[in-house]
Amino acid sequence: MKLDSSPIAAIATAPGRGGIGVVRASGKQLAPLLAALFPNATLAPRHATYIAFSAADGSVIDQGIAIYFKGSHSYTGEEVLELQGHGGPVVMQMLLARVLEAGAQMGMRIAEPGEFTRRAYLNDKLDLAQAEAVADLIDASTEAAAKSASQSLAGAFSKTINVLVEQTIGLRMLVEATLDFPEEEIDFLEKSDARGQLGVIIASLERVFQQAAQGALLREGLNVVLVGQPNVGKSSLLNALAGADVAIVTPIAGTTRDKVSETIQIEGIPLNIIDTAGIRVIDEAVDLVERIGIERTWAEVAKADVILHLLDAGAGPTRADERIAGAFPAGVPVLRVWNKIDLSGHKCGVDAMDDATHIYLSAHEHVGIDLLRGELLRIAGWEQTGESLYLARERHLIALRSAHKHLAHAGAHAAQNDQSLDLFAEELRLAQVQLSSITGAFSSDDLLGVIFGRFCIGK
Template sequence: MQPPRPDPIVAIATAPGRGAVGIVRVSGHALGPLADALLGRLPAPRVAAYGPFRDADGSGIDHGLALHFPAPHSYTGEDVLELQAHGGPVVLQLLLARCLTAAAEVDAGTGAARLPRLRLARPGEFTERAFLNDKLDLAQAEAVMDLIDASTEAAARSASRSLAGEFSGAIHTLRDGLIHLRMLIEATLDFPEEEIDVLSTHDVRGQLSNLKQTLADVQARARQGALLREGIKVVIAGQPNAGKSSLLNALAGAELAIVTPIAGTTRDVVQQTIQIEGVPLHVLDTAGLRQSEDEVERIGIERAWAHIASADAVLLLHDLTRLQDPTYQVEDRHIAAEMAAQLPRSVPVLHVWNKHDAVPGALPAGDGIGLSAKTGDGLEALRQRLLALAGWQAGAEGGVFIARQRHLQALARANDHLAAAEAHLGPPAAALDLLAEELRLAQVALGEITGEFSADDLLGVIFSRFCIGK
């Protein structure tokens, strides 16, 4: 028995607000009666038909284009009807309401063929149906939203590659290699009387080594893609009047933060996302770190420390003009020590020496960077250091695909299982049953990326983050 078909769904598929064109999208089965009620006919497949969109009394709501994509040759794999009208919010709401009332009229028996109940689409439901109907795998479905949300050109191109199937193709290549290796091992377990030395005859160790190397390459490309998608959080911290706000303005190329000679001007966090070679960096300017009796400033300082604790990298800004001030130096060392105590070793703290233009040649020895936020001298060196801290590899954007943290975690689990499988090869003796199980678990981890092995609750979380109409 065929499972019941899902209800047809409808939504406005363009962004809120006014525009030249707005789209109302319907997806389901047997949409002919609905098209007849709205348009007077069902348009020919994949041919734009111009005409009026009719209200219940026969008057025109608007004139526009209608497109019909019969199943399975559509985005969702179902019959799809797209109505392209003028992009005013009132017009689109009228058209959306007409779709819902027209479906109700057909259901009530107006002489047309019965249309299943039409309802408003949930967020991400069109793409969810594309996934469920095998038009996209899960990694490609996520790439749809990543392409919409891309904040840089490099991220958009990377998401486009994932949507086209490059990431999924790499995962499928790994999966096929695992299946082939599992087949050899499990055949040996099933027919032990054959006494074939499968490990040497089929070079199992060599095949496993190749799979690990391929996986390492995919992991490296995915890490770069995750960096393009998510960026890193960089916190500028230091004592008052070190030039933190000036540095944020210089990096952003705009006057975002107020700059004055008065200590404690910055009371709250000012954030700006900048991009360096396509990598987004979320840079935060924080209140100057010091002891303060001012209640408002003290709250700002507490927030500064909270952001420092959650940073991916910290720029500890020093004032070169106060190098000879013992009190300033003591407080600087105290701040650096407190950061070292609070932050994990994986979070880098880069010492940045500002106001280099005022005291040229005064840069202390060490791994820090000297610059002038006022003149811009040294900013390019800082940008390149930030890229290095983020883990970005120059020129990598041409070969990466967009990835999420769940993808990286699944790849890491697959890598762990391959390492465990290699350990079961011996010496002293190979444990083929345990080897086969580790290969199976590695395959399951990879399948989570493309959706071959995915829990329903995971799918719900993923698609709920999409916009309505997509």
């Protein structure tokens, strides 16, 4: 992404036809552009003016609303002009071409993806976490995700991080002051309650991480893979969870030959449910298509966040079921789902056992589905605490984990003796750097290029 400060312009609304379309321009000084576009009119800052949008020869391209913002009251921190016209693609392209033509002598160019928001960040209108929240709000796929992104855009996440940074800096100042005046022989760790202060910071960080980790689920969701022998009801369970017939269900074993995916929401969390081909021993009796389907099943299992191992409650566990369970990747949560209790006579319920959590349900009768939904939320770490969730990104979680590690190291040094105060201070500094990277106080140009390069053009 270019770092020059040339004035920029782009269509700010989504491609396609619409009632209204917006062309946006931003630059340090837009007076020449305004004079070229509207030679006979003066736009009052922050006032909507109904006006004709004319070509260079005076012919009218469209009529609409023009709004001019001075840098102190604009989105980017520069002067901004927005032209709101009819949202036809041809009209928008003609209007953009006219803006570029009128601003040619100023060096105006097409904006790159995310460049308007990047300028807002560079001009201190937004911090980096707020800038990322702009893209998250645009991309939000659930109401809960949109609310969390809106809160982050308003600065809720940034304020929380800034409090942690200030607390860490405050403790650093005490430590480093003690290092500067060792002759006073003050028992720093005891008299300043450094360990207590550090404990408060760590506890706060852990709460923030929990909220951020739960919020991250709103962005990415969980990949939930249905696995089991043929004809145990995987497709019926997918349909029951989705609330629609998205998979073909027949009594014929091996009906599902390739994966079927459906994204559902539970308490606002997206779950990518993947129904796979039934697994059985691959031998000469299995045709080539089914063999490929089974291979693809194991490929999906390798990428799963949660595995739902379906079993027939009437048949009970078989050696084939045991072989399937034994091949699951280590570290991936597994729910044993005993299906068809309407035929087996088992009671609906959840049984947390040493090997796994067992759920008894009937996908066909839609009995026990809410219990399964609850267990999926539990595995996701979802808690309805009433606290705000932060729509965190992976880089935020990495920074929070790293900061926690450095604070834990600081605690280890504090537990030794005053001879380790220099190491204590260094770990606090490293934790501060990690926390500050979330809001952009310490961010490389390469990181900024990656972040803003993923925005849509015009934002």
